[in-house]
Amino acid sequence: MKYSIDYQQLHKGALRPTDDGDIVGVEFDSESGFALIPNVGDVVNVPEMGGHSGVYGVVKSRLFTYTRVGADLYCGINIVVEDVDVDYGALIKE
Template sequence: MKIKYGIDYQYLPKDSDRPLDDGEIVGIEATSESGQVILPNVGDYVHIDNSADGGQRSKFSGKVKSRLFNYVRINDDEVFCGVNIVVEETDDDWGKLIKE
């Protein structure tokens, strides 16, 4: 069986009930045959910098609040899994996470 994955991110600003839907932010695609993709887990910090694309995509930083895996069977031999990762705005001091 072949599994196709579509992985993307949404940003949850502080004091918001729902994340923003800004379209494709990172747009990772993979298959069960393409090898391993490392994804952040709940509690991990994420920084997404899309500044090189001329403002086409959002950029944000925060902590992973949730990961949703939505599986849809396409046919007997193929399944699509949409992975949505919600990154929540935090007041954490990023200077304490890494020394540059």
């Protein structure tokens, strides 16, 4: 199975997330092994870099969409990150 992961930011007061395109650009297949993805409730901070938009906040939802093309099975994972007030200082000491 082949996987791709897309992140979308849900801004405060918005009903729907924004689609800023390719944020992280993660693609992998089940034969290549393991990929760690955040769960609902996890705090995510992906800064803007290399022309890609960033996301920050708490994971609100994950949607797994499966599609079969011929003999190949694909799974698209959409992760919505909600813009909430997070005390990052309470999460990590730098």
